[in-house]
Amino acid sequence: MPQPKLFRIIDKAVYDYRLIEEGDRILVGISGGKDSAALAHYFACRQKQGRERFSFAGLHVAADIGSPVSAELRRQFAQWGVPLAEMSVSVFGRLKPGHSMNCWWCSTQRRTELNSYAIAHGYNKIALGHHLDDMLETLLMNALGKGELSTMPPRLTYQKYPVTIIRPLCYADIPAIVEHAEAYSYSTATCTCGYQENSGRKDARARLAALTGGSYAHKRRLFEALKNIRPEYLP
Amino acid sequence: MPQPKLFRIIDKAVYDYRLIEEGDRILVGISGGKDSAALAHYFACRQKQGRERFSFAGLHVAADIGSPVSAELRRQFAQWGVPLAEMSVSVFGRLKPGHSMNCWWCSTQRRTELNSYAIAHGYNKIALGHHLDDMLETLLMNALGKGELSTMPPRLTYQKYPVTIIRPLCYADIPAIVEHAEAYSYSTATCTCGYQENSGRKDARARLAALTGGSYAHKRRLFEALKNIRPEYLP
Numbered sequence: 001m002p003q004p005k006l007f008r009i010i011d012k013a014v015y016d017y018r019l020i021e022e023g024d025r026i027l028v029g030i031s032g033g034k035d036s037a038a039l040a041h042y043f044a045c046r047q048k049q050g051r052e053r054f055s056f057a058g059l060h061v062a063a064d065i066g067s068p069v070s071a072e073l074r075r076q077f078a079q080w081g082v083p084l085a086e087m088s089v090s091v092f093g094r095l096k097p098g099h100s101m102n103c104w105w106c107s108t109q110r111r112t113e114l115n116s117y118a119i120a121h122g123y124n125k126i127a128l129g130h131h132l133d134d135m136l137e138t139l140l141m142n143a144l145g146k147g148e149l150s151t152m153p154p155r156l157t158y159q160k161y162p163v164t165i166i167r168p169l170c171y172a173d174i175p176a177i178v179e180h181a182e183a184y185s186y187s188t189a190t191c192t193c194g195y196q197e198n199s200g201r202k203d204a205r206a207r208l209a210a211l212t213g214g215s216y217a218h219k220r221r222l223f224e225a226l227k228n229i230r231p232e233y234l235p
Numbered sequence: 236m237p238q239p240k241l242f243r244i245i246d247k248a249v250y251d252y253r254l255i256e257e258g259d260r261i262l263v264g265i266s267g268g269k270d271s272a273a274l275a276h277y278f279a280c281r282q283k284q285g286r287e288r289f290s291f292a293g294l295h296v297a298a299d300i301g302s303p304v305s306a307e308l309r310r311q312f313a314q315w316g317v318p319l320a321e322m323s324v325s326v327f328g329r330l331k332p333g334h335s336m337n338c339w340w341c342s343t344q345r346r347t348e349l350n351s352y353a354i355a356h357g358y359n360k361i362a363l364g365h366h367l368d369d370m371l372e373t374l375l376m377n378a379l380g381k382g383e384l385s386t387m388p389p390r391l392t393y394q395k396y397p398v399t400i401i402r403p404l405c406y407a408d409i410p411a412i413v414e415h416a417e418a419y420s421y422s423t424a425t426c427t428c429g430y431q432e433n434s435g436r437k438d439a440r441a442r443l444a445a446l447t448g449g450s451y452a453h454k455r456r457l458f459e460a461l462k463n464i465r466p467e468y469l470p
Contacts, residue, residue, distance in 0.1 A: 017470075135470075140446070142460070143456065143457050143460040144446075144447065144453045144456055144457055145456065146456070146460075147455075147456035147457075147459035147460050147463055148459075148460055148463045148465060149460040149461065149463060149464040149465060149469070150464075150465035150468035150469060151468060151469065151470075152468070153467070153468055153469060153470055154470050156467075156468075170470065207445070207446050210442070210445030210446060211375070211379075211442050211445060211446045212379065218379045220382075221378065221379055221380065221381070221382035222378050222379055222382075223470060224382035224383075225377070225378040225379075225381075225382050225383055225384040226384065226469045226470050227469070227470050228382055228383045228384060229384040229385075229464065229469075230383060230384060230385040232388070232391075233385035233386060233387070233388055233391075234384065234385060234386065234388060234461045234462070234464075235252075235370075235386075235388055235389050235405065235458060235461050235462050
């Protein structure tokens with residue numbers, strides 16, 4: 001079977017940033033959505049190719065809000081050969097008095113559990129499902145809001161923890177992932193909790209669309225520009 | 236008389252980038268438009284303040300297309316104490332066979348003359364009227380079109396020539412300049428030649444407006460982000 005188009009896009013990112021290396025033990029953050037499902041599917045296929053020896057498993061950190069991993073997606077994971085561990089955290093229980101629930105708090109709590117689990121179980125890498133649009137939206141939020149040129153990088157080694165964060169979907173935009181998820185009938189859910197006061201990201205998504213006209217070529221060149229910085233021609 | 240608001244914006248750029256230094260001999264490129272008129276007016280006022288000893292003069296490089304410097308603007312220059320030299324270049328005469336006229340060719344030919352004049356007459360700096368919007372538009376064109384993070388910097392020392400290019404309007408956007416030009420009744424003209432096949436820049440202007448919503452705060456933070464690059468959080 002030929003490689004799906006999305007997997008060739010991921011292959012390039014894996015090559016460019018050495019995201020999978022011999023002997024890696026990779027924990028994949030599984031949300032129940034299509035981004036992380038595609039990532040798990042990719043790791044399963046990549047492992048079968050035998051290009052390098054590595055192990056991986058998915059971890060779903062369930063919370064008291066958000067969608068669970070559907071029974072059908074569990075069957076797909078089993079079929080692909082993706083081991084799935086699960087744990088749960090009460091994001092409400094951890095909320096400090098006087099604070100209200102929001103996407104940032106929920107995701108931070110779940111990320112903390114993901115990190116702890118990876119360290120406790122000897123994983124050296126954590127793979128996250130952030131994609132090209134996520135990364136460019138963060139770029140715009142940080143530039144326009146904080147006056148800082150930064151985003152979520154494809155590969156980030158923590159200073160404090162013995163794990164490296166990898167984002168193999170860094171070259172894939174939303175349309176590519178949606179097309180792939182439909183073609184492969186992923187049984188995924190989108191978070192529909194009522195606490196998504198995430199107007200900053202919604203706003204950034206609209207700005208990115210306006211800036212690039214939705215063009216994949218423009219998005220990719222904008223991303224490449226971040227690797228091709230010419231200090232002599234900057235303020 | 237209090238400093239005009241635009242001049243306080245220019246003051247900050249002059250301070251941040253040391254654009255005017257003791258003993259400077261500055262040649263100001265005069266197009267006949269409001270950007271370079273504001274720049275010449277600023278230099279005349281700055282010189283009267285005596286904050287540093289420097290000399291300056293304007294040079295208008297007339298071409299066989301584009302608007303001349305109006306008689307009324309000449310009177311304003313004389314009133315402000317701005318010396319204005321002039322020369323002319325045939326941008327059509329220099330056009331190579333098979334090529335058609337465009338903004339890039341016209342401005343490159345005029346810039347070459349400006350550079351040569353500055354060097355021949357012992358100027359150590361050339362001041363250009365590019366403003367914040369120009370610089371951010373160039374940033375977007377280079378990022379989306381070339382995959383490169385670069386623009387016209389506020390201060391650029393040529394490798395080949397003994398002159399430094401300065402852009403004191405780097406913190407001023409179009410609305411600030413228009414408001415100033417109206418308040419001070421500048422008698423300026425906008426180039427209306429029929430060869431402005433400059434769709435790349437028009438397109439970039441629309442993208443910048445869509446990205447920032449025209450907000451000066453957003454434009455300034457985007458510019459600040461170029462000075463606040465976090466390599467560890469970039470691809």
